[in-house]
Amino acid sequence: MALSARCTFSSTWKPATSPGRLQRSLPIKTRARRLHIAAAAVSQAVTQELTAPAAALRSIATQLGATHNAKEQLQLLMKCAEKLRGLPGQARTWSNRVMGCTAQVWVTAELDAAGRVVFAADSDSRLTQGLAFLLEDSLSGLTPDEVAEVNVTALSELGIDPHLLTPSRSNSFLTLLQAMRKRATLLGSGAQLASFPSLIISARETVPVGAFAEAQARYLNPDQTTVDALVRALTSKRIGVVAHFYMDPQVQGVLTSAAAHWPHIRISDSLVMADAAVRMAEAGCTSVAVLGVDFMSENVRAILDEAGHTNVQVYRMAADDIGCSLAEAAESEAYAQYLAEAAKDPHPGLHVVYINTSLRTKALSHAVVPTITCTSSNVVQTVLQGFAQIPDLHVWYGPDSYMGANLAQLFTALAQSSDDDVAALHPSHTVESVRKLLPRLHHFAEGICVVHHMFGSEVTNLVRRAYPDAHLAAHFEVPGEMFSLAMEAKRQRDAGVVGSTQNILDFIGAKLSDALQHRFPERVQVILGTDAEGGCASCPFMKMNTLKALMRVCELVSTPGEALLVAQQPRTYTQQVGARSMASVGCEPILHMRGFQKTGKLPPALEADVIARGNSRS
Structure with missing residues (x-):
C-alpha cells in the first residue's frame, strides 16, 4: 500500500461534532447535469472540454453575461443570496466548515429517498452566499457519482466581472465545489474512505492519527x-x-x-x-x-x-x-547509451544531471556531454535559462524519469498558457519560445527511485476521491499522477505546489500565515505526496x-x-578522467550550478564548452 501523509494546521482546534440533518427538501432534477466552473484567474493551460452550464444556471448566466457592469452583477448575486435558505446555528460546526475560503462557509449533504444528494450551504458573506446558491441549486438532485464527477473549467463562463470575482473569491467558490464533491463521494461510498496518517497541529497540541503519524509526533518530543x-x-x-x-x-x-x-x-x-x-x-x-x-x-x-x-x-x-536506486540508474549501461546519443547529436547539447547521483556519474557524464548539476528546486530555472542563453540548445535531463516527465508536462502546460504566466517563471521566455523548446527537451526513461514509485495511481485516486478540497503538495520526483493532481489544484484554486522539499515547506508556511490572518479560526489541510513523509525515510x-x-x-x-x-569514509575517486582526477571533474558540474545560482545564468565556461563541443560535431 503506497503511503502519503496528511497534515492539518489549526489556528483554533476543536473536536468535530456531528452535523444535524437538514430539515428541508429541494426539487429533484430529473436530468443529470454537470457544472463546469473554475476561477477567472486559472491558467489558460486548463484544456478540459467546456460544456453548457447546468440548466438552473442558464438564466443567471444569460443575465450576468448581458452586462459587464460589476454593480449590476453584484445586485444579481445579492438576489441569489436571498434565495439561499441557509443553515441553522447548530449546523455551523467544524465538520461542516469549508476550509480555505476568505469568508466562513458551511455545507451539508444528505441523501433523499431516491438516493440523490441534497445540499445546503451558508456563509457569513452575502456575496459568497450568492455564489453558494448557484452551486447548491445546481448540484442538489444529482446522484453521488454525478456530483463526484463534476469537472472544473472556468467561472468566466458565467460572465462575472473580474473586479467583482477576485481571485480569492474564485478560489473560495472552487473550494466549496470541491467540498461538495467530497461529501457526495462519502455518501456514495456508504462508509468512510481510507485515510492517510495524519498530524493535527494546533497552538495547544499535536494529535497524531496512525502509526506513522505517531512516529512523526515523537519527533517533536x-x-x-x-x-x-x-x-x-x-x-x-x-x-x-x-x-x-x-x-x-x-x-x-x-x-x-x-x-x-x-x-x-x-x-x-x-x-x-x-x-x-x-x-x-x-x-x-x-x-x-x-x-x-x-x-x-x-x-x-x-x-x-x-x-x-x-x-x-x-x-x-x-x-x-x-x-540509492536512482543514483545507481545513472551508472547503468542504458544511461551511458543515453549520453552517447546526446554526444552524437549535431546541436549544442547540455546535460542537466540531478544532484542525487554519484561523483563518478557527474565526472563521466561531463566527459561525454557538458554537464551541470541541478536540484529539484532549481531544475526548472536551469533548463529554461539554458534554452534562453544558447540558441538551438538541446537539453538532456537525467536520471530521474519521473522528474523528467514532470518537467515536460510543466512546459507543455506553459506552452498553452499566456506570455504573462511564462514571464513570471522566466522573463526571457514567451509561450512561443516554450513551445519551440519542447522537441529539444529530452529525459531519460529508465531511472526511478523505488520509493518514489509508491506515489502512483492508487494513492492518487484516493486523494482525488477523499480529499478534493485539500491543499496538495507533490515533489518533482513523484510519479506523474500525483504531480498532475497537485498541478491541477495549483491551477484551479491556488491550492497546490510542485517542486522541492523546501518549496513545499515554504508553501505550507505561506498558507498557514494566510490562515492566521483570518478573523475566524481556520484549518489548513495539506496532503503531502512526497518522499519525506513515508518515502525515503522508509528506504532501507x-x-x-x-x-x-x-x-x-x-x-x-x-x-x-x-x-x-x-x-x-566516503569514496574519494582517485581515478583519472583524461588528464584530471575523477573527483576534480565530478566537482565541475556542481561548481557550474553554484555559478548559476549566483548569477542566474549558465557560467561562461560552461556556455563556451557547450558551444565548442556543438561546433565540433556540426
Whole structure:
C-alpha cells in the first residue's frame, strides 16, 4: 500500500461534532447535469472540454453575461443570496466548515429517498452566499457519482466581472465545489474512505492519527537524555553533522533539539549539506558526520577538498554501501547509451544531471556531454535559462524519469498558457519560445527511485476521491499522477505546489500565515505526496542512518579506535578522467550550478564548452 501523509494546521482546534440533518427538501432534477466552473484567474493551460452550464444556471448566466457592469452583477448575486435558505446555528460546526475560503462557509449533504444528494450551504458573506446558491441549486438532485464527477473549467463562463470575482473569491467558490464533491463521494461510498496518517497541529497540541503519524509526533518530543549525550559528544570533539531531510523522524527530532545547543548541525537537501560542511570546517570542526546515502557523503568530501579542507574527516554511518536506486540508474549501461546519443547529436547539447547521483556519474557524464548539476528546486530555472542563453540548445535531463516527465508536462502546460504566466517563471521566455523548446527537451526513461514509485495511481485516486478540497503538495520526483493532481489544484484554486522539499515547506508556511490572518479560526489541510513523509525515510538504505550509528562515530573520533572508521569514509575517486582526477571533474558540474545560482545564468565556461563541443560535431 503506497503511503502519503496528511497534515492539518489549526489556528483554533476543536473536536468535530456531528452535523444535524437538514430539515428541508429541494426539487429533484430529473436530468443529470454537470457544472463546469473554475476561477477567472486559472491558467489558460486548463484544456478540459467546456460544456453548457447546468440548466438552473442558464438564466443567471444569460443575465450576468448581458452586462459587464460589476454593480449590476453584484445586485444579481445579492438576489441569489436571498434565495439561499441557509443553515441553522447548530449546523455551523467544524465538520461542516469549508476550509480555505476568505469568508466562513458551511455545507451539508444528505441523501433523499431516491438516493440523490441534497445540499445546503451558508456563509457569513452575502456575496459568497450568492455564489453558494448557484452551486447548491445546481448540484442538489444529482446522484453521488454525478456530483463526484463534476469537472472544473472556468467561472468566466458565467460572465462575472473580474473586479467583482477576485481571485480569492474564485478560489473560495472552487473550494466549496470541491467540498461538495467530497461529501457526495462519502455518501456514495456508504462508509468512510481510507485515510492517510495524519498530524493535527494546533497552538495547544499535536494529535497524531496512525502509526506513522505517531512516529512523526515523537519527533517533536525527543528523549532529552539522548539529546544531551549527543551534544556533549559533538561539542567535546568538534564534530559537525549534516543530515538529509529524509531521515527517520526520531533521528530528526534528536538532531533538531541538539542543534539548539550545538550550532554545527544542519538538516537540509543534499546540496546544502555540502555547503554546511564547508562552513563547519571554517568554524573549526575537525570531523563531519554525514547522515544520508553514499552520493551525499561523496559530495561533502569532494566539496570540502575543493575548498581546501582536506584535513577534515568525513564519516558515513555504515561500513557497507548506503545505496540509492536512482543514483545507481545513472551508472547503468542504458544511461551511458543515453549520453552517447546526446554526444552524437549535431546541436549544442547540455546535460542537466540531478544532484542525487554519484561523483563518478557527474565526472563521466561531463566527459561525454557538458554537464551541470541541478536540484529539484532549481531544475526548472536551469533548463529554461539554458534554452534562453544558447540558441538551438538541446537539453538532456537525467536520471530521474519521473522528474523528467514532470518537467515536460510543466512546459507543455506553459506552452498553452499566456506570455504573462511564462514571464513570471522566466522573463526571457514567451509561450512561443516554450513551445519551440519542447522537441529539444529530452529525459531519460529508465531511472526511478523505488520509493518514489509508491506515489502512483492508487494513492492518487484516493486523494482525488477523499480529499478534493485539500491543499496538495507533490515533489518533482513523484510519479506523474500525483504531480498532475497537485498541478491541477495549483491551477484551479491556488491550492497546490510542485517542486522541492523546501518549496513545499515554504508553501505550507505561506498558507498557514494566510490562515492566521483570518478573523475566524481556520484549518489548513495539506496532503503531502512526497518522499519525506513515508518515502525515503522508509528506504532501507536511509534507515542505516541511526542514532546508534551516529553515537558510535562520535565515540570513536579522536580516539585510537578512530581507525575502525576507515571503512566508513566516503569514496574519494582517485581515478583519472583524461588528464584530471575523477573527483576534480565530478566537482565541475556542481561548481557550474553554484555559478548559476549566483548569477542566474549558465557560467561562461560552461556556455563556451557547450558551444565548442556543438561546433565540433556540426
